[in-house]
Amino acid sequence: MKIGILGAGEIAHEMAKTVAGMEDCEVLAVGARELLRAEGFAKEYGIPRAYGSYGELVEDKEVELIYIATPHSHHYQHAKLALEAGRHVLCEKAFTANASQARELFALAEARGLFLGEAMWTRFLPMKAKLQQLLHDGAIGQVRSLSASIGYAISDIPRLREPALAGGALLDIGVYVLNFAAIALGEEIEKVESSCQLYGTGVDACESITLTFRGGRMAVLHANMTALSDRGGVICGSEGYIRVGDVETCAPLEVYDGERRLVARHEAPPCHSGYQYEVAAAAKAVREGRGECPEMPHAETLRILELCDRLRDAWGVRYPFE
The missing domain is CATH 3.30.360.10 (Dihydrodipicolinate Reductase; domain 2)
Known part of the structure; x- marks a missing residue:
């Protein structure tokens, strides 16, 4: 399974280390907002391709699965970018900022026949x-x-x-x-x-x-x-x-x-890393033509996000983009 990492922050480093220890997966490319940062990341982990924009990464047709490692405020935007480019997506938790964003992404993935899952690692251990x-x-x-x-x-x-x-x-x-x-x-x-x-x-x-x-x-x-x-x-x-x-x-x-x-x-x-279980599950789902993982199905991601929305509403916590 050829993986592209979207983002080059702390969790992206953990994922690069994880995949490096797996036999049936490899990180083919990394994308960051700046080319120099992507190149430095790629050099550190022996990744063949580095892109200075997320758009370039998702357009690489040899990348099968995009792992989204940006802040959760941007998960919706970046998952949508990857799905619209025809890429399967494994998105770091929290899956999106709210349930409405998640519903739209799940509908898009289903319409395109693509895998989309939340990397809530606890569920896969x-x-x-x-x-x-x-x-x-x-x-x-x-x-x-x-x-x-x-x-x-x-x-x-x-x-x-x-x-x-x-x-x-x-x-x-x-x-x-x-x-x-x-x-x-x-x-x-x-x-x-x-x-x-x-x-x-x-x-x-x-x-x-x-x-x-x-x-x-x-x-x-x-x-x-x-x-x-x-x-x-x-x-x-x-x-x-x-x-x-x-x-x-x-x-x-x-x-x-x-x-x-x-x-x-x-x-x-x-x-070597607890994250390999979620990667392996996502790769298995992609190979089998399934749109979600049984360990963390779409309905469960939505249920947790709906609960988070309900809690934030009670606290008066609202994000500017909502």
Whole structure:
């Protein structure tokens, strides 16, 4: 699978390193807003082609799959550019700034017969499947609630403070705890409650979110871009609980019984990068002629974005381009 990386920022570097360690994929080209930057990126990773514009990249007919690594404020624009050029697309999370943009892109991809997916890496990891299997098998009885917190002291990063770049904690890191809740509790949300502390520029700095699912199951979530947290989570059941070391990676998983005794511990399998799973899934979908990945289908991307829209509306957070 010949991949083109659109953007040359931090996450693009991680993807270039990831694909370099894969046997059946290669980065054929990289595109940046400046040719010198693209050439420097290409030289660092041994990428054959460098383009000084995104338009040139997507017009390279030998590139099969475009990975979009720009800020999520620009995902809609850049995914549309690639789709209209006839390229399959794997787009970094958050998929778009809002659900409306995502619906339009999914409709365009379907009309063109192209693959389009969100690179929410948590959904593709082996430990996500392991966690769901434990819950399905009744390792802790009936799941009744969960809690999760994610926090990074990253408010000094300019793009995260900027409304025009869809800044704030929710779309950058809050989506991880929302996806974690979805992985463990499903999609049947009946009630959403939240509170938010705004940054001086008007974006969300930290938030507390309580989701009530069918049957009274609850998820209590926290995201913060001004302070660190352990990124941990706890899933509580009628016969025990599972402690999740990192909700982004769903690992390690520690299973405790009704007496709070540790009865099992599951570690993530060794790998050179957790991102290879999403790339492999996207490449497989393209080869099989499918428009989406079962790990992160279009409907689930839309559901999470609709929830984000609902939360931002309650907080009064709106981006200038909306």
